[in-house]
Amino acid sequence: MEKLSRMIAGEILMAEDPGAAMKKWREIFDITQSDLAASMEITPSTISDYESNRRESPGIKVIKRFIETVMRIDKERGSPVLQKLAIEEKPNDAFEVRNFSTIVTGIDFQKMLDATILANGEMLEKKKVYGYTLLDSHKIIMDFQYNDFQKLYGSISERAFIFTNVSSGRSPMIAVKLAPIKPSLVAIHGLKKKDVDPLAIKIAEKDALPLLLLEGELPKIKETLSKY
Template sequence: MEKIKMEIAGEISLSDDPGATMRKWREIFNISQVELAKHLGITVSTISDYEGNRRKSPGTGVVKRFVNALFDIDQVKGGEISQKFREREKPVSEYFEVHEFARSITLKDFVGLIEGKALTNADLLDTKKIYGYTLIDSIKVILDMPFSYFQNLYGNVNERVFIFTGVSTGRSPFVVVRVSSSKPSAVVLHNIDPAKVDRLALKISERERIPMIATSMSIDKIKEALNRI
């Protein structure tokens, strides 16, 4: 959390309009001038003067007290905003792993290596080239991952396979793919019963021309096989 505090303090200190930046962050934390003034032991008019640039630019000491106050007040109110920042600080490895290949392989070879079965768009297996894969914890990505992380799923190139773990019907992964501006070359649903795949997921896969692949090979064996490439 200290890193986030330093970023906010730096933004205020370097801003051409520090008062407006202070007001922006106070509003982001949903804290009133009255609440902030009471916590800092100063008058509301002092807060108003800083935000209106009617006082000289705040020094580092004032900015530090201001930023700490935002987080302190937020904690008293339940810590909702602070929690969002904590989520942002989590490493991407908590949600997904990006792996790049030293050379390209066909999607057909990829499917063979993971002992998979194409459930849709099997005609594309011979022509699609793959340059890597991303192993994705579907539950964490869909429920918890900050939106700003999504583009990182693609690593260096889009010509890659998304391997989703923790899936039950496959609907959520394909809804995510459907609304994304970038698309993977194929989607693997790990340890799923092909008979239970959601119809909407199948339709999205076919419409987007993104092969859906099922495999029950263990994740450790999948990584062992693919990381040799």
Template sequence: MLEKEKEALAKRIAGEITLSSDPGKTMRKWREIFGISQTELAEYLGVSSSVISDYEGGRRKSPGASTIRKFVEALLEIDERRGGNVIKAFSKTLGSEFPTSAILDIREFALPVTVRDIVNAVKGEVAANIDLLDRPIYGYTVVDSIQAILEMSSEEFLKLYGWTTERALVFTKVTTGRSPMIAIRVQGLKPAVVVLHGVKKLDELAVKIAEKERVPLVVSKVETESELIMNLRKLVEKREKEL
């Protein structure tokens, strides 16, 4: 299934680990993107969990080409066994950086941030699942909600997830927040956090869906879209400087 996409994704992961100044952190990043525990990965590779932990913690020397290849193959094989959701999400992002005009900005983090970092960046108020603010995030997508409704099919909606669902979906031009949350519930793929910008009165159903799906829901108090995007980009730049 999706052999070309698998190959392209494998090359990206392997290349990123090889070129990273901290291969262990990059390995951990990709393991978490795939939602695979250290125990599950270790069992697949036939090693102890401490081996995975030592690599990720930098307590073992940088992995060689053979180890990286086995690591990447394991991620892809485990994902395929689960239905290939990460590989499928990747396949939807091939092509231009902005595959639809509804996407105002999309970025990936070299190192994860938390929901709390996103909340601070967008001057947000948490409307649901405040207990999940420490959840890691590996990217964000800023979406013009009106354009998304007008032009995006259900399949194109998947393009919002970029490289991973472990990201913030930020919807602008929102009135109540009901439509974005219904779309997320219908699609089945859940982001790590949803941010709503422009809300006049938050819909109770939007909050209930967020609670049911265990997706933190945040209302941004930033005044303009440009300021919103600028603040998120600053967060990316900050993480890149920490590499």
């Protein structure tokens, strides 16, 4: 069930509405708020607050406990839902990690890709970028592993996260906000500036992360990055 655990975690982390995603999975497993709360040793009102977004989005530890609990309850019932949801393990192609052969500053990165600065441009000059991680926003929802954040950084955390197939920018920034380690900067690709969710920019500003918008063709972007 490891694949299923990763899928649920990724969906909650990347969801536009994490609370609604948690509620969906609780209902799929046919567990009441009271039963879930009792098993997690928290109050039903806490579960309700998460699901209605009255409480701050759940962190990795809460999501992990949530998944472990719904699966344990289902196993105690004879695993009716887990048997229906059993899925085949597949290679993770949601992201790829590349390192640069030279040190690149944030401003160098922005200029080489002719990126539009959405937030914290004044920080780019002091940011060091030793590589980048290309993340497919669609695939990562299915394949992301909540306990494998370190894999996204390769050998060093000072890198750029480039999210592709982005629809609004909100989900990638929520995922980065919840991450235990922050990249040097974040770039989003696949939309126009007018379509960027203001919340994505606010999260970047609050977390002091430079946020860039890439509007060129992805193969061309990768070709440019391969020169460094």
